[in-house]
Amino acid sequence: MTIPRLLVVDDDTELREMLTKFFQGQGFAVCPASTGAEIAAAMERYRIDLILLDVMLGDESGLDLCAQLRTEQDVPIIMVSALSSDNQRMQGYAAGADDYVAKPFNPDLLAARVKAVLRRGNRAASLTYRKSAGVYRFEGWSLDARTGEVRAPGGYLVSLSRRETALLKALLANPMIPLKREEIAEALDPDRDPQRVMDAAEGRAIDVLVGRLRGKLEANPKEPRLIRTERGVGYVLACEVTQE
């Protein structure tokens, strides 16, 4: 499976490093940050599964950053603060936070909550398409994420089945990134049932589905240019993708 990646945002150097080490020990990949600019840089470069966001950030307000992040995407956010009155917590929720943890906190408890939120949330930069995404465009093609409509470069509608559309969405959410069959299977499974994901990954269903989608998108399905095979890994959407 993919290793979840946290973004730990705190202007307190000691706490940031402690959290970074602790979560790395828990099996997470961790990016530390201390300002809004560093948050933006990290999210540009990595796929972030969850943000731990301190409320007090020197010149900046974690609440404002949280609200701003919420206008752009749907990544889970847990706010961390020394302030813990009910009113302040509700401000955090109103800003769009998924959870709220008061300092000082038990790291093991924080880890449990991080895992609970990760289990629940649609991982923003993971295999589900971003909330803000309306229309994906790639090589003259387009997919309207909300209606499911796919148009070929000539502008005419192309009819995809439900599974074909789901596969295309997973690929579009991760352009240029090779996806393993397990990752594709998980993205396609609404319940993320482990047994069903494993069955799909180990069988040929993903391969057949990729072939069927290629048949509809590729000029020459025998020499695919959009959906390429990464031997020993899986498949990759090998083109630039823009979204509105």
Add this chain to the structure above:
Amino acid sequence: MTIPRLLVVDDDTELREMLTKFFQGQGFAVCPASTGAEIAAAMERYRIDLILLDVMLGDESGLDLCAQLRTEQDVPIIMVSALSSDNQRMQGYAAGADDYVAKPFNPDLLAARVKAVLRRGNRAASLTYRKSAGVYRFEGWSLDARTGEVRAPGGYLVSLSRRETALLKALLANPMIPLKREEIAEALDPDRDPQRVMDAAEGRAIDVLVGRLRGKLEANPKEPRLIRTERGVGYVLACEVTQE
């Protein structure tokens, strides 16, 4: 848009009624329950968006019920308990709970957390359309909810039968949200008679009705663009809807 429905599980009658009234006042639909059997019955009959689950339930353990629910489905669960040590909270998370609230609690804070989890979680689409809604508009079409009049993009009236109109209203109340046949059947049944709803859902009546409505709304009923099929789930209205 859609009214979220809570399942409030507590064997304490007073607290259960207090929570029920409080959340109804907050705009939620609420089902009360006090045992595992009542939970099962409610979830069989309704679509539950979130469960508030007390840890202490007379003969039953909320933790065990939580873990059992987690093997079957993914509904968000907030556990409520007088016990609030870190270890007990982690037991709750380990059992699959999304959040944990210690008694006594501030109802406003609880509501904020419920809303945060709902924002995050799989929000079940409610099938009730707003009574205040006057005219729905979608892709050039319009439906006046009060008079039942439907107008095509050219402005001329289109005659729909009573059931066709009811189906269209249910779809318009939940744009972009796939609806199961059971949900459609329940929305169309004024008495919400369980037996009749089940009969309609298991037969082909909904499918035939969808086909008839498509025949009146779609430019090409064989390649529907407004009412799309979500294979294995049901049907979805795949377009933007505005209402006055």
Add this chain to the structure above:
DNA sequence: GGTACTGCGTAACAGATTGTAACAAAAAGG
């Protein structure tokens, strides 16, 4: 260079799900 193994492409098939024409029954209107 030859052989064996692995991974991938894909045609064909089977089962499940959905589309829909036709008909019957129920409901509504005159």
Add this chain to the structure above:
DNA sequence: CCTTTTTGTTACAATCTGTTACGCAGTACC
């Protein structure tokens, strides 16, 4: 009461999706 409309049921067709089996290409090993 008769006619028309609406709605549910039935039966068959079409579509979707996973599985199976076979072939081919790539890779490793001798």
